[in-house]
Amino acid sequence: MHVFPCRNSTIPFSTVESLNQFFRKHSATTVANLILFVFSSVQLVYGQDPQVPAVPDTISVDVHLRGGTVIDGSGDAARQIDVTIKDGKLLFPSSDQKINASWEIDCKGLVVCPGFIDLHNHSDGEIENAQTRAAMNYVTQGCTTLVTGNCGSGPIKVDAYYEHIDKYGAGTNVAHLLPQGGLRKAVLDSSRVEPTESQLDEMQKLAEKAMQDGAWGMSTGLIYVPSSYASTEELTTIAKVVAAHNGIYVSHIRGEGTTLLESVAEAMRIGRDAKLPVHISHFKAAGRSAWGLVREATQQIEAQRAKGYKITADQYPYIASSTSLGATVLPSWAREGGGKQLRARLISDRDELEPLIRKSLKRADDGAAIRLARYNPKPAWIGKDLATIAKQNDTTVVDVAFEVLLNGGASVVKFSMNEQDVRHVMHRAWVATASDGGVKVPGPTKPHPRNYGTFPRKIAHYALKENVITLEQAIFSMTGLPARILSLKDRGLLKPGMHADIAVFDPETIKANATFDQPHQYATGIQFLFVNGQATIVDGRPTGALPGRSLKHVSTKAVSE
Numbered sequence: 439m440h441v442f443p444c445r446n447s448t449i450p451f452s453t454v455e456s457l458n459q460f461f462r463k464h465s466a467t468t469v470a471n472l473i474l475f476v477f478s479s480v481q482l483v484y485g486q487d488p489q490v491p492a493v494p495d496t497i498s499v500d501v502h503l504r505g506g507t508v509i510d511g512s513g514d515a516a517r518q519i520d521v522t523i524k525d526g527k528l529l530f531p532s533s534d535q536k537i538n539a540s541w542e543i544d545c546k547g548l549v550v551c552p553g554f555i556d557l558h559n560h561s562d563g564e565i566e567n568a569q570t571r572a573a574m575n576y577v578t579q580g581c582t583t584l585v586t587g588n589c590g591s592g593p594i595k596v597d598a599y600y601e602h603i604d605k606y607g608a609g610t611n612v613a614h615l616l617p618q619g620g621l622r623k624a625v626l627d628s629s630r631v632e633p634t635e636s637q638l639d640e641m642q643k644l645a646e647k648a649m650q651d652g653a654w655g656m657s658t659g660l661i662y663v664p665s666s667y668a669s670t671e672e673l674t675t676i677a678k679v680v681a682a683h684n685g686i687y688v689s690h691i692r693g694e695g696t697t698l699l700e701s702v703a704e705a706m707r708i709g710r711d712a713k714l715p716v717h718i719s720h721f722k723a724a725g726r727s728a729w730g731l732v733r734e735a736t737q738q739i740e741a742q743r744a745k746g747y748k749i750t751a752d753q754y755p756y757i758a759s760s761t762s763l764g765a766t767v768l769p770s771w772a773r774e775g776g777g778k779q780l781r782a783r784l785i786s787d788r789d790e791l792e793p794l795i796r797k798s799l800k801r802a803d804d805g806a807a808i809r810l811a812r813y814n815p816k817p818a819w820i821g822k823d824l825a826t827i828a829k830q831n832d833t834t835v836v837d838v839a840f841e842v843l844l845n846g847g848a849s850v851v852k853f854s855m856n857e858q859d860v861r862h863v864m865h866r867a868w869v870a871t872a873s874d875g876g877v878k879v880p881g882p883t884k885p886h887p888r889n890y891g892t893f894p895r896k897i898a899h900y901a902l903k904e905n906v907i908t909l910e911q912a913i914f915s916m917t918g919l920p921a922r923i924l925s926l927k928d929r930g931l932l933k934p935g936m937h938a939d940i941a942v943f944d945p946e947t948i949k950a951n952a953t954f955d956q957p958h959q960y961a962t963g964i965q966f967l968f969v970n971g972q973a974t975i976v977d978g979r980p981t982g983a984l985p986g987r988s989l990k991h992v993s994t995k996a997v998s999e
């Protein structure tokens with residue numbers, strides 16, 4: 439059993455100091471009168487005023503989580519208190535109250551904390567699909583909210599999307615970002631052109647509507663088509679609309695390799711010019727030649743934060759990333775227009791494209807660092823790296839890449855990060871945990887294990903085993919911090935009155951079972967999970983319940999108009 443430190447109960451030095459100053463500044467008579475006043479007020483409240491209702495001796499609740507170690511999501515130390523749920527909200531009983539609960543759960547030896555908020559999720563389609571909306575691979579990780587619309591892709595009709603979720607339910611709550619790639623596609627298709635005045639105006643109008651309908655901000659995916667075709671100025675212009683609704687700018691930045699610093703600088707410039715908080719998605723330095731650069735990027739961000747700018751990031755706790763093979767080996771100009779056009783270009787412009795692909799593969803350990811995650815034409819290749827496939831088929835790595843791209847591409851897992859860099863980023867108090875994954879169901883593919891294991895891995899491996907961060911910090915990075923980044927005010931913390939999104943896990947057994955070789959393995963150790971007060975896991979087993987609903991951002995602009 440892990441021992442949790444007790445909460446420090448001494449009065450902070452600053453409080454003692456200011457009390458001393460107060461007594462020095464005021465005469466003895468004033469102080470005496472003040473003490474008399476306070477004393478009589480206390481008497482009035484607790485002894486004499488019949489209008490103040492007495493605290494009831496017994497309270498009736500729906501669920502009583504008894505005897506657990508509570509980590510409230512604020513980063514504060516763990517403490518031993520009881521937590522109860524009544525009508526979908528949290529209620530903290532006082533120590534002398536008798537609790538009358540419909541369901542009492544013995545949480546001795548278990549950690550009780552807010553349900554996890556996955557700030558970077560790609561389940562836009564899956565959460566609407568009857569086969570996948572229970573989000574089992576996220577429920578088993580302790581997630582109670584998924585944030586969709588990331589990396590510039592996903593639905594742009596926010597009202598219809600939220601309506602669908604509320605009609606059918608989901609295993610988790612869903613908060614959505616307006617995807618700038620989808621927005622651009624709606625107006626300019628996938629072409630690499632600058633928008634005209636009226637096209638820019640049209641994009642702003644769509645952004646205005648999305649923000650009014652409850653989007654929490656706007657995301658970009660600046661390595662993807664067509665998100666990447668937007669200039670800094672174009673992004674700033676649309677971001678101003680988002681800022682007017684107090685939304686955030688979330689970015690998969692233009693470069694995560696050797697161009698990391700200028701890419702972070704671009705995101706921060708957009709935030710500064712459009713006057714809104716900036717959030718950098720899956721913060722990392724990718725590729726051996728960029729290793730260590732993330733430390734400089736960290737300093738760059740912290741220098742801006744020190745000046746008062748709101749800049750945050752998220753991270754998944756693995757050294758491999760995952761995206762499409764096309765985005766991994768080809769620049770975005772070569773991918774203009776989508777799949778069909780790319781196929782034609784691969785044939786007609788092979789001489790021009792081949793050196794680029796060769797260079798990308800060289801940087802990925804000559805193809806050994808890239809594994810196929812999903813590739814329907816040849817299932818036998820799934821899970822193997824490109825160098826191995828080339829060797830087994832007596833061909834070159836470049837030829838393997840061409841074959842896959844000509845067959846419509848594949849999703850890949852790329853081992854591109856440095857473990858020390860990952861730990862350095864994890865230490866930052868402004869870096870949230872996020873999976874960058876999506877809802878999956880077991881099958882013949884070999885997706886990134888982050889889809890099944892991000893949150894338990896950070897807790898079990900990085901906090902409890904490796905002590906890279908404390909358990910309280912790990913939980914803060916997946917609860918209180920993402921809620922603060924989104925300005926989600928009524929979730930992410932265990933406080934009276936908050937919505938009852940609660941995870942209860944066993945610190946002895948919590949584990950991410952998914953590996954790169956066997957990724958379709960559900961995490962274990964989450965004993966109970968509540969979404970809006972309803973159980974999605976009981977005694978370690980998912981209930982299949984769909985209590986999740988859409989979480990709508992409330993724009994201050996909409997209120998004041």
Ligand SMILES: [Zn+2]
Nearest residue numbers: 589659690719
């Ligand atoms: Zn991304």
